[in-house]
Amino acid sequence: MLRLVATGPGPDAAIRLEGVSLRRGGRMVLDGLHLAIPATGITAIMGPNGAGKSLSLRVMAGLIEPDSGSVLPSEAVRGRQEIALVFQKPVLLRRSVRANLRHALAVYGVPRRKRRERLGELLDFGRLAAIADAPARALSGGEQQRVAMVRALAACPKLLLLDEPTASLDPQATAAIETLILNTAASGTAVVIVTHDQGQAGRLADHIRFVHKGALTEAAPAAQFLLAQKSPEAQAYLAGKLLL
Ligand SMILES: Nc1ncnc2c1ncn2[C@@H]1O[C@H](COP(=O)(O)OP(=O)(O)OP(=O)(O)O)[C@@H](O)[C@H]1O
Numbered sequence: 001m002l003r004l005v006a007t008g009p010g011p012d013a014a015i016r017l018e019g020v021s022l023r024r025g026g027r028m029v030l031d032g033l034h035l036a037i038p039a040t041g042i043t044a045i046m047g048p049n050g051a052g053k054s055l056s057l058r059v060m061a062g063l064i065e066p067d068s069g070s071v072l073p074s075e076a077v078r079g080r081q082e083i084a085l086v087f088q089k090p091v092l093l094r095r096s097v098r099a100n101l102r103h104a105l106a107v108y109g110v111p112r113r114k115r116r117e118r119l120g121e122l123l124d125f126g127r128l129a130a131i132a133d134a135p136a137r138a139l140s141g142g143e144q145q146r147v148a149m150v151r152a153l154a155a156c157p158k159l160l161l162l163d164e165p166t167a168s169l170d171p172q173a174t175a176a177i178e179t180l181i182l183n184t185a186a187s188g189t190a191v192v193i194v195t196h197d198q199g200q201a202g203r204l205a206d207h208i209r210f211v212h213k214g215a216l217t218e219a220a221p222a223a224q225f226l227l228a229q230k231s232p233e234a235q236a237y238l239a240g241k242l243l244l
């Protein structure tokens with residue numbers, strides 16, 4: 001893994017990508033990306049389709065090693081289970097919700113005697129108690145996304161990365177996920193959410209990072225960014241005029 005331990009990401013950052021580049025299919029899909037994720041609060045990564053948002057999450061989670069550049073996690077997120085990534089289309093086990101979470105607790109090495117209590121906490125946190133014994137794959141999209149998020153939290157990560165967690169969900173399911181995200185951040189876990197939804201960014205985010213063509217175009221506090229973007233790319237994107 002390309003992880004420099006001697007130097008950290010700098011003050012107040014959970015993780016920092018420095019000049020990260022990645023080539024796929026004969027072109028640069030991440031192109032000298034500089035991206036610092038604050039250690040507290042919710043950071044929304046925005047940008048058009050194909051900008052490199054999902055790939056940058058995978059790089060942060062250590063699933064992809066960049067061709068060049070540095071990935072600098074802070075001390076707090078350096079452990080193997082400190083960064084959790086929830087994919088846009090998470091895959092649950094063909095078992096009950098309860099069994100999915102129990103499996104995660106075992107995989108994450110939670111001692112056997114603590115699993116029952118922790119399971120109860122996770123079910124409560126995700127408001128999943130009523131559907132705990134339902135087959136996970138039969139649940140609605142919103143319920144499955146909630147299970148996937150809570151499953152990721154079974155590891156007690158310090159940094160939770162969410163790739164478009166409410167894409168294609170109705171307003172009610174979206175609201176349930178957003179509540180879960182706010183509660184997660186309030187409990188002290190830094191959260192990164194990739195979203196195309198300005199409204200959602202406004203409701204959730206403290207910080208915005210705008211990515212375009214594999215590079216960072218703008219980084220700002222959310223309130224400031226959503227009011228007035230500085231970069232022409234972000235202005236065009238939010239006006240619905242930037243496609244690639
Ligand atoms: N294995 C691969 N081979 C070729 N190209 C790839 C590969 N993986 C990703 N890409 C390309 O890299 C670019 C960035 O992909 P990424 O999934 O990070 O985009 P994104 O910003 O998440 O977009 P979206 O908003 O559509 O989810 C895309 O153009 C994608 O087609």
Ligand SMILES: [Mg+2]
Nearest residue numbers: 053054055163
């Ligand atoms: Mg994506």
